[in-house]
Amino acid sequence: MPLIYVTSTVHADTLAHAARVGDVVLGYGPDAVPFAEVQDRVDAVLLRAGAFGAAQMDACPRLRIVARHGAGFDTVDIPAATARGIWVTNTPGANSRAVAEHVFALVLSLARKLDIASAQTRGGAWSEHRAALNGAELHGRTLGLLGQGTIGRIVSDVGRALGMTVLVCDPAADPAQAGVVTFDRLLAEADVLSLHVPLLPSTRHIIDAQAIAAMKTGAILINTGRGGLVDEEALAQALISGKLGGAGLDVLEAENTDMIAPMAHNRLDIAGLPNLIVTPHVAGQTDEALIRVGQATVAQIATALSGGRPEFALNDPAGR
Incomplete structure (x- = not known):
């Protein structure tokens, strides 16, 4: 055998x-x-x-x-x-459907501040901080997809079902297809940007400080692809400054590290960024x-x- x-x-x-x-x-x-x-x-x-x-x-x-x-x-x-x-x-x-559903688990948690609200409630605060927990509806917002593989197509279907406008940037997509846009336009118009491209030399840190600067103030970034797609130091600065409203990551450049302490590579302080949700590479794990x-x-x-x-x-x- x-x-x-x-x-x-x-x-x-x-x-x-x-x-x-x-x-x-x-x-x-x-x-x-x-x-x-x-x-x-x-x-x-x-x-x-x-x-x-x-x-x-x-x-x-x-x-x-x-x-x-x-x-x-x-x-x-x-x-x-x-x-x-x-x-x-x-x-x-x-595992495409599992990952696509996880994308929206992260999006909805960030849009409605569920992680923060849960932590405050568990800490004994019921109504003291409710005014700071106003969320945002996804209906009428723009969902931007960087990459349109199987996962991206499912994510776009769910986004449309929620009443979102969907924009896609993918070199393999038909440019005549409705909603297919350039990378610059994707960054400029997306209220939620979700990454669905492989990690290649050409895509490493494709979301860097320059790309983040071109995004909408208050936008949400979701990465369930590969950690190297995002410059985590630039992301941390954008979350601290309020340039980005939140980020949901299922992948990191340095994984299998202690999530309670700051990251070993000193780019993301998990505990110090309340508008960041990190899950341990489990998007496809159903x-x-x-x-x-x-x-x-x-x-x-x-x-x-x-x-x-x-x-x-x-x-x-x-x-x-």
Whole structure:
């Protein structure tokens, strides 16, 4: 049986499916096995968190596929994998609805100041500060989407259902399509700006101090994509100054850090920014989505191990 190494926590349904394809070794939990102990026997890596680069690939003479449990693929060295005959796959669209719903969980929480109101109420204040908790309705506001993939399309549908005007900036979109605008116009007109582009050299810090300065005063920024899309130091300054009314982040440049203390890279003080909501990269984490993503990931592994071309291949290691 081929050996499948699972790097971090996945749904039990995923493990059950993987066990039908090969011998499953877990890199997490009480029975975690260090990767170094099995790297010479690994045929497939199911990668949910962490990075996988050339050095790790070189240590795995039998490795045939690195299957990303999710849509993002910036944590895998794809050129290195291609050169070594290793497939790299992801699962686009499998958790799109979960992420889209999380976008609006963040938007509504910020627009109605739910996080602040809840904290004050839990602290014993019922009516003393209610005047400062006036919120904003989304109806009639403009929702700006940077990127129009599967998630962006669902977000736009929900926005329209709430009575919002939707603007989209995406180089792949038809410029004749209603609502498709330039990046500059998107920044200038969006009351809520939601990011749905991959992290590439061209998109790193695409929302920087200059972009924020071009946004509406009081606008809300949402990032459920990749942390590197936003210059967090510039974001912090905009939240402190009131240039932005709020921000909702499910991703950070430096993740897995202590959320109670200021960030290790000293750019975002979580506790000191009441108009910031941060969730720990869980936008796509619903039972339904995890089952779909897990099944799709294992399907990629099964296809690769049987000698086929995975449906969601990100490279072409065999030149096929």
